[in-house]
Amino acid sequence: xxxxxxxxxxxxxxxxxxxxxxxxxxxxxxxxxxxxxxxxxxxxxxxxxxxxxxxxxxxxxxxxxxxxxxxxxxxxxxxxxxxxxxxxxxxxxxxxxxxxxxxxxxxxxxxxxxxxxxxxxxxxxxxxxxxxxxxxxxxxxxxxxxxxxxxxxxxxxxxxxxxxxxxxxxxxxxxxxxxxxxxxxxxxxxxxxxxxxxxxxxxxxxxxxxxxxxxxxxxxxxxxxxxxxxxxxxxxxxxxxxxxxxxxxxxxxxxxxxxxxxxxxxxxxxxxxxxxxxxxxxxxxxxxxxxxxxxxxxxxxxxxxx
Numbered sequence: 001x002x003x004x005x006x007x008x009x010x011x012x013x014x015x016x017x018x019x020x021x022x023x024x025x026x027x028x029x030x031x032x033x034x035x036x037x038x039x040x041x042x043x044x045x046x047x048x049x050x051x052x053x054x055x056x057x058x059x060x061x062x063x064x065x066x067x068x069x070x071x072x073x074x075x076x077x078x079x080x081x082x083x084x085x086x087x088x089x090x091x092x093x094x095x096x097x098x099x100x101x102x103x104x105x106x107x108x109x110x111x112x113x114x115x116x117x118x119x120x121x122x123x124x125x126x127x128x129x130x131x132x133x134x135x136x137x138x139x140x141x142x143x144x145x146x147x148x149x150x151x152x153x154x155x156x157x158x159x160x161x162x163x164x165x166x167x168x169x170x171x172x173x174x175x176x177x178x179x180x181x182x183x184x185x186x187x188x189x190x191x192x193x194x195x196x197x198x199x200x201x202x203x204x205x206x207x208x209x210x211x212x213x214x215x216x217x218x219x220x221x222x223x224x225x226x227x228x229x230x231x232x233x234x235x236x237x238x239x240x241x242x243x244x245x246x247x248x249x250x251x252x253x254x255x256x257x258x259x260x261x262x263x264x265x266x267x268x269x270x271x272x273x274x275x276x277x278x279x280x281x282x283x284x285x286x287x288x289x290x291x292x293x294x295x296x297x298x299x300x301x302x303x304x305x306x
Contacts, residue, residue: 044141045148046070046098052147053216053306057180059205059225061214061302063150064127065134067110069103071096110156117160118234124168124209125232126159131211132166132297133158145285146302151212163235163295166211175203213273213288213301220279220305227273231290231297233262239292243271247286251303252276255288277303 021027045066052062076095081088107130114126121129134152139145170191177187178197187195206215206227215225233239241260247253253275260269273288283304290297 041141043135043137043153045137045144048098049100049103049148051144052150053214053304057205058216058306059214060208060210061146061150061212061300063148064212065107065131065151065154066137066149067103067106067154069100069106070098072098072102072106074102074105107154110154110159113156114159121165121234122167122169124172125165125234128165128167128211129159129162129234130154130156132164132299133162134298136298139285145283146212146300147283151298151300161235161295162297163233163239163292164231164241164290164297165234166209166229167232168209171201172203172209175201176205176208178202179204179207212299213275215275215277215303216306217277217279217304218306222276222278224274224276227275228270229273230268230270231260233265233267233269235262235265235292235295237264238262241290241292241295241297244289244291245286246289247301248284250278250280251284251286251301253286253288253301260290273301275301275303279305281305 043066046069049069050063054060054062073094074097076082076092076097078091078093080091082090082092082095110130111123111126114129115121118126131151133155134150135155136152137149142148174187174191174195177190179202182190182197184194184196187197206225209230213227215223217223239262241262243255243258245253245255253273256272256274260271262269277284283302286301288299288301
């Protein structure tokens with residue numbers, strides 16, 4: 001009798017294994033438990049990943065969140081070689097790749113996963129679910145803090161049941177673009193129709209119903225910003241949420257009202273967030289969490305000088 005020793009962490013050639021099973025009268029195998037080392041530095045945003053803030057719209061926090069993107073086993077075109085460099089003749093169907101091109105499909109797959117549970121949710125609702133349920137990341141390990149990881153590390157299983165979502169539709173973004181100074185001609189490129197800005201649809205960036213909060217200034221001293229937000233209940237029909245705010249010295253955050261009560265799924269409730277920021281040399285990070293004891297709907301708050 002022959003014995004084949006197999007480890008989950010090893011790559012087993014299918015043809016060899018099949019040959020062993022077919023031609024050995026009493027094939028057997030030992031399957032060893034794999035060992036998974038713990039990297040205490042993980043999760044960390046790699047150095048080559050882009051950092052915020054967005055230079056186009058400073059008062060929308062970017063990035064939104066973080067997803068795996070380093071050393072990912074991915075399909076690879078056999079129309080090129082492993083490295084694409086001169087002298088490299090290796091052609092493979094799979095390769096180990098790093099970059100935004102690897103992080104993006106993880107996020108897209110997570111969004112598709114959430115949509116499979118909630119086919120009627122808008123893209124904004126799905127984004128909100130992914131952002132507000134993301135796992136917190138360490139500003140000590142990631143010195144650029146939210147400008148490196150946004151709301152945190154993506155957690156698809158939690159995003160399926162976020163409790164509340166910050167939803168937004170086309171008109172919300174049209175109002176935002178109007179507030180940013182877009183002309184009717186520029187709007188038409190986005191909307192495809194003859195949408196025009198007016199007093200009724202001209203909103204500030206702080207009123208876009210986004211799952212995060214950011215305020216910037218190029219002046220020293222103290223500034224104050226008011227954010228109007230609306231959340232939609234996608235959890236239990238009868239539920240009550242209380243707000244919990246974490247703010248560092250130099251930042252004061254007030255939320256009105258401080259509790260929200262829902263009687264039905266799909267019901268919307270609005271609240272106002274006021275952030276007072278005393279400028280300093282560093283960006284300040286805080287958070288706003290709506291909790292019903294089961295869900296913790298978490299949003300980062302960032303204030304900075306540019």
